[in-house]
Amino acid sequence: MRRLLILGAGTAGTIAANKLRRMLDADDWQITIVDQRGTHYYQPAFLFIPFGRYRPDKARRKASRLIPSGVTRVEGEIDRVDPDARRVALADGTVLPYDYLIIATGTSPHPEETPGMEGDWHGAVHSFYTFDDAVALRGALAGFTGGRLVVHISEMPIKCPVAPLEFTLLADAHLRERDIRDKVDITFVTPLSGAFTKPVASAAFGGMLDERGIAVEPDFMVESIDAEAHRLVSYDEREVPYDLLVTVPVNKGAAFVGRSGLGDELDFVPVDPHTLRHAAHPEIFAVGDAAAVPTSKAGAVAHFELDVFPENFVRIVAGEEPVESFDGHATCFIESGAGKAMLIDFNYDTEPLPGMFPVPALGPLPLLKESRFNHWGKLAFEPLYWSMLLPGRPLPLPAHMSMRGKRVPS
Amino acid sequence: MSTTTLAGREIHVDAEGFLTEYDEWDEALAAQLADQIGVALTPEHWDVIRFLRADYAETGQTATTRRVQAVGGFPVKQQFVLFPKKPGKKMSYIAGLPKPAGCV
Known part of the structure; x- marks a missing residue:
């Protein structure tokens, strides 16, 4: 019996468990998934909850219902991977040996990485990247009647890099609906040189912000937050004052990744961008946001990765060379x-x-x-x-990006 | 991709002027690249640039400002003093490397 262990039961881990259970012979393969949360969230909803446009309890389901039969689900906190002994220790002392390991433990916001950010959390400083943060922001926005609204990205990379922009555009629309847009200054503060990471889209999004009277503060790398004076302070000593700050904290991978010596400086797992395989440990893979690959951290990317990865995995365990290669494909709607x-x-x-x-x-x-x-x-x-x-059924979208239908502006 | 002539030789650059060939860089070229963006190189600058070159050779990716701090040991604050306003871009430009790929 060969053992496949999947760490994390979010979008990427759940799709991997469903697809690989169907593809790997049940007589030969035991599949185990470690679920650190117990709850599966529909994370795109976190963007709508703050505006009162989405009932929060609709966004969550029991993770156990999404894991197929034939996959053993273990609930617990991951302490460490021992890649040489090929086993994973949980915080409660459980030890899970593996032949192959898939790390799918995602990315999480870390407000404590920025001095001053945590002290006023859910006071004048908010975010929307967790269920609790989105619900708290709903209360703060409802009570916001005017002043300086600042939407802020701490550092790249972040999960769903278009979400801060969407939040800004939705906030503008929300304040117009409430007829108080003229009482609010909105500023978008970013470490990037423009509204988005890539030039053609950045110009398009920049134009949309401009049309709506939203100011952009580019190339802003936050050093600290002065929570008392309500100011963001950058490394080059610029200051941006706020009355309500909606920030995206520094994003990091799971701490056990770093403890196990498998991560980069942000605890993301460096893997081959086309096969998602770890260079030093060929039996370890990383999928979804946990992987340090140069594309967006987003559910759509997890989906496209898992359109090509399972076939490759089956080839690898059969002793063949991987052939299909992931191309970094991402497709994102931007409200x-x-x-x-x-x-x-x-x-x-x-x-x-x-x-x-x-x-x-x-x-x-x-x-x-x-x-x-x-x-x-x-x-x-x-x-x-x-x-x-999540069940890994085919959607009518191509795994690889296509240039058909696209125009390259001159 | 296009070519430009700098320090008396032809080099390959991208649309923003970042070198695309790791091996076309040398320290004489770095001095010229620095001059173009108004950075006067001191021994402290060279320490950062040599770290970036060595780290790229090892990882195949340009170090971000966070990595330059965490692995190279140069605090972000110091990076901003040495390469004002846009340290990530300026360091990689002078070191003849692609822009850091944190921007996706």
């Missing part, structure tokens, strides 16, 4: 307020470009352009997440 959304589609080599998706010329979803179709697309995705994506 822009008032019932519209944008869509971007990109990979390691190609930045988000304008065009139509998924069918060239016909779409129906326009890329890098606001449209009601994209908003409906985002809403339509939610039931598919539970019924198709």
Whole structure:
């Protein structure tokens, strides 16, 4: 009996468990998944909860119901991987030996990494990257009647890098609906040189912020937060005052990754970007946000990774060379307020470009352009997440990014 | 990708002027690249640049400001003093490396 151990029961770990259980012979393979939470969240909802547009309890389900039969689910906190002995120790003393290990423990916000940030957490300093933070921000926004709203990214990389931009656009729309937009100054503060990471999309998003009267403070690397004076302070000694700060704290991988000597300086796992395999330990893989690969940390990326990874894994365990290679494909809807959304589609080599998706010329979803179709697309995705994506059933989207339907601006 | 002439020889650069060939760089070229973006190189600058070169050779990726602090031992604050405003970009530009890939 060979043993596959999956660490983490979020989006990537759950899809991996479902797909690999079907692909690996039950007589030959024992599959175990370690679930550190017990609850599975539909994380795109965290963006809507703060605006009172989503009932929080709808966003969570019991993780155990999403793990297929034939996979042993162990609930517990992971203490350490011993890659030489090929075993994982849990905090409660349980030891889980493996032949192959898939790390899918994601990324988490770390407000304690920025001096001053934690002290006023859920006071004037908020975020929306966890269930509790999204619910707390809903209260803060409802009580916000005017002043300086600052949306802030601490450091790249972060989970869902378009979410801060979406939050800013939705906040603008929300404040207009409440008829208090003229009482609020909105500033978007980012360590990047513009509104987004890639030039064509950055120009498009920058234009949208500009149209809405939202100021951008670029190249801002936060050194500390002066919680008493309500100011963000950068390493080059710029200051941005706020009345309500919505920040994205430093993102790090799971601490056990670092403790086990498997991580980079942010506890993400360096793996081959095309096979997701660890260089020093060929029986270890990392999928989803836990992997240090140069594409977005996002559910869509986990989905596309797991369109190609399981076949590769089956080849590897059969002693063959991996052939399919992951291309960094990501597809993200970007809510822009008032019932519209944008869509971007990109990979390691190609930045988000304008065009139509998924069918060239016909779409129906326009890329890098606001449209009601994209908003409906985002809403339509939610039931598919539970019924198709997590169980690893095929969705009508290509695993690899295609240039068909895309235009390269001159 | 295009080419430009610097320090009397042809080098390959991307659209923003970052070198694309690791081996086309040497310290004479670094001095010229630094000059172009208004950085006067001191021994402290050279320590950071040599760390970036060695780290890239090992990992195949340009170190981020966090890594330059955590692994190289140069505090982010000092990086901002040496390479004002945009240390991540300026360090990698002078060191002849791609921009750090944290930006995705």
